[in-house]
Amino acid sequence: MSMANMKTILLGTAALAQVVSADSGPGVLHITTMKMFEEKVSTSGRGSFVKFFAPWCGHCKALRPAWDALAQEFEAYPNVQVADVDCTSSQPVCDKFSVTGYPTIKYFNKETGEQGADYQQGRDLKTLKKFVENTLMVKCSPTDKSRCTVKETAFLTKFEGKSDAEKEKEFARLEKLLAGSMAKDKRVWVVARRDMLAQMLKKTDKEDASEDDLDEDSDL
Template identity: 40%
Template sequence: MRTFFALLLVALVSANSEGLVSLNPDNFKTYQNSGKTLLVKFFAPWCGHCKRLAPTYEEVAQAFAENEDVIIAEVNCDDHRELCQEHGIRGFPTVLVFNGEESKKFQEQRTVEELKKFVLENVPAKN
């Protein structure tokens, strides 16, 4: 029971008002293995491309804020270098979608429409 409340607290504290979750080494696996589709932006705060993507990515997070099957998240690679290395991040921003341990890289234009389409294409069909 304590574990449940601890995870709930982490989820509430980690998500900002736009529905965007900040991931770190302590909570990444919990979200990755949540049974939900997890879209993760790996970024560096000093990166110009990352700064340009930020408002678009926040809009995507808002679009999926009420979707119980999707989590939109980000990892600050300056703060969590080992986590980014573990996922093979070599450039910024890198966006990956996770369904459990399996991941797929986003390689389309960085628009709200393309990111939303990518997420929806990677949500497993419900039985």
């Protein structure tokens, strides 16, 4: 291959990478059509946080770092998703939801239905994260197992027959694990078990104890 051809390929690859990164960051579900929106959001059964934006919008550019970080934070969670729609290339989707200014943020869950609702709180990462945790995450509950996965239901069944002392012991073990580092997918399952036990023991809601996403803990 000649140097000229190689240079052309490299420039094309770089340009493609810029286009992709301009659309959305890692972990963000980039929605391009109304059909895709209906499949991925409206009928998905997942809590969805959607940003409607335009690439030229200054406020959208300012929001992007927090939005991308939010998406990566919840990427491993199966019941919630962070998405975006570029209104300059997907205008019908934005028209459907009466988007007139950028960025517009809407959320979709069981309570809002398919039309969603406007998000009107702060746009810093901490506030966005707390909103997702408190409003959009479909959490398994000992009193409502319809929202539980098979894995979560099995865990609840196992501990429903145990004493409070045994539950407290397991709760403490999971808290200790969260104080260390582990892969994000493992951390998600540890947090889920910790939260289910907290509900069974009637403890107050707790925030995640660790945000590390480093070494795997092999004995979870």
